[in-house]
Amino acid sequence: MQMTQLEKANRTSRVPLFFGSLRVQAVLCLLFGVAIPIFTYFQGNVDFVFRNPSALNSIMVAAVATLSGVVAVRKFGAFPGTIAASYVFPAFAACYSIAAAAILLAREPYSGTLLTLTFLTALGVRFAISALERSDPSRYYLVPGGDIDRLRSDVGLASMTLHVPALPIEPDAVIVADLHYDHAPEWERVFATAALNGLGVYHYKQVWEAQTGKVRIEHLAENSLGSLLPSNSYAKAKRAVDILFSLIMIPVLIVPFVITAMIIRLDSPGPVFFRQDRIGYRGKVFSVLKFRTMCVATPMHGAADQLHAAITQDDDVRITKVGRFLRKTRIDELPQIFNILRGEMSWIGPRPEAQPLSEWYEREIPFYLYRHIVRPGITGWAQVNQGHVSGISEVHDKLRFDFYYIKNFSMWLDLLILFKTGVVVIRGSGAK
Known part of the structure; x- marks a missing residue:
């Protein structure tokens, strides 16, 4: 039946x-x-x-x-x-x-x-x-057992459940199972037969990643480090492109930089640039350079006050009128081109967090510092998919996006992020 x-x-x-x-x-x-x-x-x-x-x-x-x-x-x-x-x-x-x-x-x-x-x-x-082209997603066949239900509940995947150990007849069917679960011998034969017939058999976490753009990791030990180590050859090529593109863009941006600086000085008292210690490549602290978009506040000395000041809230009253425009258009991020030339950042990568925030996240989230294995970027996979975050639960979700970027570190993903960033800038979404 x-x-x-x-x-x-x-x-x-x-x-x-x-x-x-x-x-x-x-x-x-x-x-x-x-x-x-x-x-x-x-x-x-x-x-x-x-x-x-x-x-x-x-x-x-x-x-x-x-x-x-x-x-x-x-x-x-x-x-x-x-x-x-x-x-x-x-x-x-x-x-x-x-x-x-x-x-x-x-x-x-x-x-x-x-x-x-x-x-x-x-x-x-x-x-x-x-x-x-085919756009019908209902070609995933879930094998009961283990944590397979987590895939359906988290992704809402249009799928069917294989209640009996038999192959689906669809020629491009994909069988999804918790391969760490001790399945009955009949199911093991189905998996082997499927592979022989050219049908895909995937662990449920692989499908979850492909559907969400995140890496599901509860414990770093669950993953072989090799699967999360970025390509060293591409990292070198990317660094060369970062330097070349930065050298090309600096002469182009000189006049816009001067105009932006004048407008910031006229809009509110304070310095043109904003500097903040952030955690960067391989966990090293560096001073990020941005156009100032907030009113100058009194220095914070307590750890709690510094943490609160580092978090930008929705409709933050500290943001100036000009600053709101600069954030919406991402112009405030452009001075980080000098951080890129110094090797502290890249054009594309996980967003560098303020030092108090990063230290807080490390205390709350296991293996958080692993995201520093690649250079942080002005834009990244989490930014174009999730936008601004402030709560610890959102940061955990952002970390999954960051790990997906590290695991799929490639030219194609960087180009896709570049296109998506253009869409985000045009729409003005995700800025705080």
């Missing part, structure tokens, strides 16, 4: 998976987004294309940019809380911009018309694919 219900669910939820293949997406975008539009544009005159350096260079650049855009959208869509279609335009725009810049720097002939045409058509094809 149970399998009959599964079959019924599978028949009603089955949709074509053809468009979900990365290879298919690449072929369709190249064919209908690049090849056919160019063939039509030149009215089938292939000989002319091969004799024209501008056309040939433009076709090659368009092909590379299109493939890069397809892969980028796929990578962004793999992270939780994201809709791949929302990153189609920024991903393709970024890839085509980089490709166009490369051909300009190389001083090779190209056709702006062809690049514009292929950008628009490839973009349209990828949007069409997004409309046809």
